[in-house]
Amino acid sequence: MEQRNIKLVYCIGGTYNSGGMERVLTNKANWLASHGYDITIITTEQRGRKAFFPLHPAIHQIDLGINYQGKQSPLAKAFAYPFKLLKHKRALSSHLLAIKPDIVVSLFDNGSSIIPKIHDGSKKILEVHFSRFKRKQYQRKGFLKLIDTLLSYQDLNTAKSYDHFVVLTEEDKGYWGLKQNISVIPNALNPDFSTNQHHNINKAHKIIAIGRLAYQKNFSELIHLFSRVHQEAPDWTLEIIGNGPDESRLQKLINTLHLQDKVTLTPATPYIQTKYLDASIYAMTSRYEGLPMVLLEAQAYGLPIISYDCKCGPKDIISDEVNGYIIPMKNHELFVQRLLTLMQDQSLRERMSIQSVIASRRYDEELIMNQWITLFEKLLHE
Structure with missing residues (x-):
């Protein structure tokens, strides 16, 4: 042009x-x-x-x-x-x-x-x-x-x-x-988030979530959901990357649930690419969004995504059961079930990883x- x-x-x-x-x-x-x-x-x-x-x-x-x-x-x-x-x-x-x-x-x-x-x-x-x-x-x-x-x-x-x-x-x-x-x-998508950089999706048994530690992102719910699955998949961890007013409250929740060795709060970084490369699943429990950049970036790196169907954005990015899972808001049981399915099925993660990369080209x-x-x-x- x-x-x-x-x-x-x-x-x-x-x-x-x-x-x-x-x-x-x-x-x-x-x-x-x-x-x-x-x-x-x-x-x-x-x-x-x-x-x-x-x-x-x-x-x-x-x-x-x-x-x-x-x-x-x-x-x-x-x-x-x-x-x-x-x-x-x-x-x-x-x-x-x-x-x-x-x-x-x-x-x-x-x-x-x-x-x-x-x-x-x-x-x-x-x-x-x-x-x-x-x-x-x-x-x-x-x-x-x-x-x-x-x-x-x-x-x-x-x-x-x-x-x-x-x-x-x-x-x-x-x-x-x-x-x-x-x-x-x-x-x-910024070209720095190149689809050529996606990795072996099974390299790390890690779930990541990225965003401001505040009400909108609803990370306390994600921690509770992870607490329900980690005993069935003990080699998996959760890392939440971001800064915000809820940091001390979230850390207290992690301690209360005795998840200090499994759930980590990490400060925000402008070099977020390394976090996507070190993960196997992206999870989102937001109450509302616009069109989440983190989901666009996660799929560019070939991560299967599991997300609540909040207004707005996830349903534009995720094709349910193709490159991830869309979960009705507050359906905790289905979120836990789908998360465990992803964590325990390596071939499923690999198939969804390929579809995530393909879907990212729209952006x-x-x-x-x-x-x-x-x-x-x-x-x-x-």
Whole structure:
């Protein structure tokens, strides 16, 4: 596809986290920068911290210092939010008017509602990395449930205010209910996660899970599930890779279940490839997702995947009984049964490994990035 010198600005809370959204943005921005696009990433929470994943040297980085996530009580945060939003709009407006971008892309972070109101001449794209039902899946009660309902309604209005809205799956597209200015563009695999690097799936009897140690990922349930199978497969281990607020609680659970020799919590690493190469199964018990990068990467390395059928993403990636297993939410018995089947059947793992590698080719980086370029060109010619 013909290259144009397009100026792009990406808006996100920060690039210092090790999460999937940060990894997707890094991969995308690096690809665009290496193909001659002028890329700026504008953050609100960076506060001098280094990007977790290495960024192309040509990428410009600006932090506005808004600090929406400051260490305040919920009430204090709610009171301060309108003032921070106003500060955010003024600071972002100043930078956009100076940069004069062709397109501004928001990753649906704090302040996403203000971006369409900034009249800098750019087209505005909103991309979402979580399910339409994310807020409802917090399952909070009382006043907090009401707040989540109102914010979910506001999310829809925010999506409508942009020139274009991009979701990760056809499933999620249906949940938003928009009839126009909406596209499905899945996450792309970085070439570093080469299908040529997959290994002997039976080399290590290890299950891995990767993600932020927080409510969404539901790792406590995974630990409980593993506790039910490890005695029948005593040579298998579980490694959970990530950082987050639940670390001490999860370690306490591991100790309580006497799994210290079988379950390991490992800090997040930007060199996650080695973890996939050292595993034989990938397991996911998330409460909600968007399109999990970890599942795309795991299948590129030929790992059979077992995952809850959360909204959204797993059913787009996993073909049940072909390259893994899809388990209905909260069906603990079936999860345990399928996990044991995988652990105890070497030939099954080998067959699913081959199918995982084949399935991963749908997310080739060139293929996905050309979808983005087609969208950029379309918007700029409207």
